[in-house]
Amino acid sequence: MLGLSYRTAPVEVRERVAFSEVEVRERLGQLRGQGVCDEAFLLSTCNRVELYGVPAHGEAARIERWMAQHRGPRGESLEPYLYRHSGRDAIVHLFRVACALDSLVVGEPQILGQVRDAVKVAEESGALGRLLGPLSRRCLHVAKRVRTETAVGRGRVGIGNAGVDLARQIFGDLVGKRALLIGAGEMGREVAKALLSAGLAELLVANRTFERAVEVAEQFGGTPIGMDRVADYLSRVDVVIAASGATEPIIRPAEVRAAIRLRRYRPLFLVDLAVPRNVDPAVGELDEAYLFNVDDLEQVVERGQHGRSQAAVEALRLVEQEADAFVVSLAEIDVGPKIGALVRAAEHMRELEIARSQRLLATLDDDGKKAVDAMTRALVKRLLDEPLRAVREAARAGDAARVAQILAVFGVNEDGGTGEGR
Amino acid sequence: MTTIPYILVLLAYGIVSFVHLLPGVAPRAVEERARLLVMVGATVHLFELGGLLMFGAVAPGYPEALSAASFGIAVAWLVVARDRLSSIGVFLTPLSAVMLGFALIAPRHQVAAMDADPVAPSLAAPIHLGLMVAGLAGFAVSFAVGVAYLVVRDRLKRRKLSGLPRLPALETLDRIQFRAMLFGFVFLTLGIVTGGAWAAWSLDGGSWVADPKVWFTAVIWLWYGVALQVRLVAGWRGRWGALFSIVGFTGMVFSLVALDSLVSGFHAYGP
Numbered sequence: 001m002l003g004l005s006y007r008t009a010p011v012e013v014r015e016r017v018a019f020s021e022v023e024v025r026e027r028l029g030q031l032r033g034q035g036v037c038d039e040a041f042l043l044s045t046c047n048r049v050e051l052y053g054v055p056a057h058g059e060a061a062r063i064e065r066w067m068a069q070h071r072g073p074r075g076e077s078l079e080p081y082l083y084r085h086s087g088r089d090a091i092v093h094l095f096r097v098a099c100a101l102d103s104l105v106v107g108e109p110q111i112l113g114q115v116r117d118a119v120k121v122a123e124e125s126g127a128l129g130r131l132l133g134p135l136s137r138r139c140l141h142v143a144k145r146v147r148t149e150t151a152v153g154r155g156r157v158g159i160g161n162a163g164v165d166l167a168r169q170i171f172g173d174l175v176g177k178r179a180l181l182i183g184a185g186e187m188g189r190e191v192a193k194a195l196l197s198a199g200l201a202e203l204l205v206a207n208r209t210f211e212r213a214v215e216v217a218e219q220f221g222g223t224p225i226g227m228d229r230v231a232d233y234l235s236r237v238d239v240v241i242a243a244s245g246a247t248e249p250i251i252r253p254a255e256v257r258a259a260i261r262l263r264r265y266r267p268l269f270l271v272d273l274a275v276p277r278n279v280d281p282a283v284g285e286l287d288e289a290y291l292f293n294v295d296d297l298e299q300v301v302e303r304g305q306h307g308r309s310q311a312a313v314e315a316l317r318l319v320e321q322e323a324d325a326f327v328v329s330l331a332e333i334d335v336g337p338k339i340g341a342l343v344r345a346a347e348h349m350r351e352l353e354i355a356r357s358q359r360l361l362a363t364l365d366d367d368g369k370k371a372v373d374a375m376t377r378a379l380v381k382r383l384l385d386e387p388l389r390a391v392r393e394a395a396r397a398g399d400a401a402r403v404a405q406i407l408a409v410f411g412v413n414e415d416g417g418t419g420e421g422r
Numbered sequence: 423m424t425t426i427p428y429i430l431v432l433l434a435y436g437i438v439s440f441v442h443l444l445p446g447v448a449p450r451a452v453e454e455r456a457r458l459l460v461m462v463g464a465t466v467h468l469f470e471l472g473g474l475l476m477f478g479a480v481a482p483g484y485p486e487a488l489s490a491a492s493f494g495i496a497v498a499w500l501v502v503a504r505d506r507l508s509s510i511g512v513f514l515t516p517l518s519a520v521m522l523g524f525a526l527i528a529p530r531h532q533v534a535a536m537d538a539d540p541v542a543p544s545l546a547a548p549i550h551l552g553l554m555v556a557g558l559a560g561f562a563v564s565f566a567v568g569v570a571y572l573v574v575r576d577r578l579k580r581r582k583l584s585g586l587p588r589l590p591a592l593e594t595l596d597r598i599q600f601r602a603m604l605f606g607f608v609f610l611t612l613g614i615v616t617g618g619a620w621a622a623w624s625l626d627g628g629s630w631v632a633d634p635k636v637w638f639t640a641v642i643w644l645w646y647g648v649a650l651q652v653r654l655v656a657g658w659r660g661r662w663g664a665l666f667s668i669v670g671f672t673g674m675v676f677s678l679v680a681l682d683s684l685v686s687g688f689h690a691y692g693p
Contacts, residue, residue, distance in 0.1 A: 171592070265658060265659050288580050
């Protein structure tokens with residue numbers, strides 16, 4: 001697994017690397033088509049881009065080479081922003097991500113939906129196989145367990161509260177203030193909701209599709225406006241929440257400068273939750289414009305996190321347990337075909353011996369034949385009982401050498417073949 | 423004028439300044455009673471200063487002027503520094519304490535004008551001085567809040583949002599800064615008018631025209647007038663208001679503390 005997140009890479013870099021759903025499908029096809037990965041799972045949100053891959057022929061270097069094609073905003077290598085995990089660590093990492101334990105806002109609910117969508121996309125692209133298939137399903141299950149069994153996500157200090165906190169540092173209180181929400185995404189709506197419950201007087205909603213703007217506006221008792229009117233309304237609102245999926249900045253310095261003059265230099269508070277960003281960063285340099293992006297909200301959010309660290313520790317313990325359980329189940333899957341081969345080999349031998357004793361057996365009546373058959377089956381089963389238990393145990397302990405050793409005694413080799421040369 | 427009551431007042435202002443500058447060092451009991459300390463200090467201060475001026479047959483001189491300014495700022499702190507705004511006390515109480523400290527060690531000089539006017543009405547001096555001090559107190563608050571505004575603005579602009587002592591919101595500071603400046607301007611205007619009336623009545627006109635302090639004060643009055651005007655007409659608020667009040671107040675303090683020793687005029691303190 002390798003990736004970058006808000007912990008390692010600033011928003012400038014993330015907005016360059018973030019993939020849209022269409023791109024994710026494309027990349028998944030590419031990864032498998034070019035023989036980079038046998039299986040692949042790509043998670044791309046505004047806070048992280050992560051690739052979980054099973055490299056083709058076990059050569060991790062193929063993934064590294066593929067990744068090196070991607071570049072930062074100034075054409076620089078992404079190397080300093082990347083982190084890597086493999087084996088059990090990668091599993092733990094995916095679980096932590098899905099459980100929102102690695103999120104900017106620990107316990108936030110969006111990430112689970114984002115992971116679920118990513119799993120669906122990967123499944124539909126046929127990129128999930130014997131390893132990532134069960135793993136991705138497992139991580140959704142673990143996330144649900146963490147949500148129901150620990151306090152993570154309860155009484156949480158979300159991105160909405162961070163927005164309200166910042167607004168209060170600028171305006172004191174929000175009574176009589178007006179806000180403009182651009183985009184209908186979940187994060188934007190959450191901030192708008194928090195501002196409204198903090199006393200906001202009016203909410204305007206703009207969206208790429210006007211119908212959706214009307215829908216969201218109805219939900220909040222706001223007013224929908226056309227996307228083309230955003231610049232006109234900048235001078236009439238105090239707060240702008242930009243969270244649309246636009247790939248180019250919607251709000252530029254010239255418009256904001258004009259709006260500030262019309263506002264007689266009262267402060268304008270802009271929150272840019274979008275990646276890629278919706279507000280040109282140069283806007284933040286204007287005198288009365290106070291612009292914050294997703295990264296800036298992080299430090300505000302962090303203040304609210306101390307109370308939840310205990311819950312997070314608990315959740316982490318659960319994640320570790322689940323990761324162990326998953327590693328065990330993986331090992332069991334690995335050993336399954338070998339056990340099958342061993343059982344088949346023993347059955348084969350039994351049938352051979354029966355065939356060899358055909359002449360002698362012919363003297364018996366049907367009951368006698370049945371009794372011999374049952375007895376030989378029971379004998380084989382009893383003989384294999386103990387070795388099979390030992391193999392499963394060794395597999396569960398991850399002791400591959402011991403598994404191979406026991407199987408070798410019965411003439412079963414690494415590939416699950418019986419090595420009898422026939 | 424180092425009297426025991428004055429020393430106690432200075433002690434009270436000093437302790438509160440200390441609490442403001444180094445929060446968490448003094449015992450909680452002291453921090454919680456900062457308001458009470460200043461209130462008692464200011465009351466004693468008022469009786470000591472007013473009593474000396476009105477009944478103690480002491481003509482206003484340099485120490486009295488400083489002491490009056492210190493008192494005005496202490497009262498301003500009491501008015502402004504309630505719960506959430508207490509953080510701006512960082513800029514006010516030390517100012518008050520330092521001014522009083524200066525007043526206590528300053529040489530006893532009488533204002534030249536008092537010599538020129540042996541028949542000065544006993545109320546003229548306290549009224550003129552009192553109005554000026556009220557104006558100064560207003561500008562002191564405007565200055566302190568202006569500095570706080572710039573600090574908060576800087577934090578928001580540099581996105582330093584956590585781990586710092588909480589200050590009031592940007593717009594709240596802007597509003598208080600404007601109101602305090604308006605308050606100061608009104609009292610400065612009244613102070614100038616009473617001063618003018620007093621001069622016209624007791625001096626034979628003419629001589630006050632050449633007084634540097636009068637001119638300097640006129641410039642300050644204009645400066646604040648412009649600050650208020652551009653705000654009301656063009657909406658130049660926030661950072662502009664803060665810068666106007668910081669420069670204006672610096673000028674006022676200069677006028678109060680140093681101007682008279684640099685130039686001579688009838689406001690100047692005689693030998």
